[in-house]
Amino acid sequence: MSVETQFEQPEWINGLCNDESYARERAFHAMMDVWHEPIYRFTRTLLGQHDDAADATQETFIQVLRSIHTFRGEAKFSTWLFTIARRKALDLLRQRKRIQHLNEELAFEAQLHSLQTDPLFDGDKALERLHAAVLTLPERQREVFTLRYFNELPFGDLAQILNLSEGSVKASYFHAKEKIMARVNLD
């Protein structure tokens, strides 16, 4: 099957729509080889906890398999995938509002303590502060900062994923960076 779209898409995309179970499974594994870890890392950075990230990642790929027939190749596959992952992470975040009602300083301290006692977090003091600061940011700023700083996506792609203007994305990134720098440089 030939693919003629604005963006060059991975070969396995059409395989995901194949009616043959074997071809579909092979395409699924090809997709997971490329995207499983990046999507897990993205949701882990947004959500903090391993179990939450695993849930959000699972929901993301199930959604991809359910909705792949709606993907028309008008955007990069990665943009579409991160859009779904972001929604799934936010759904989980809103379901599990753990420390939303704490003030900013208490929320930061709570996140810092959570990372320090997490056996699956292996970072030095600076990384502890960085990730606690990211987890304390408001949702929008957290998404923008994570996608830009950790996933190194261009501002244009972020605007598409978040359905915002590029200027608004840049402003959010600026605010997030200021807050994080203040936290990381506190000592």
Place this chain on the structure above:
Amino acid sequence: MQTPFKTPDRFFESHREAIWDAARNRTRDLPPATPVVKPKAPLAVAAAVAAVIVGTWFFAVLNQSEACQTFACLWDNTQPEELQFSEEDLDQWIQDDLLFQEIIDSETLL
């Protein structure tokens, strides 16, 4: 980029299997999938282009209202129920205002 987040041993292998099993169970009752991107025949492309041009023209004719140029016009044309924003938006605006005020103040000092 190096990440401090670790995962349990063989997490990705077992997680991948769990996702595939869950997806198969959940999508069993869905209709058969259709191809993502169908090959485009030249005639189909021409028809699509023509449809887009006609559609755009028709839409433009239907929506020939002047865009607001003033705050007063915007105020008059905005319905209260359209003004939906979250606490986060509000927080963002307050921060923007503070930043703007800081800039104004610093220029005033100069």
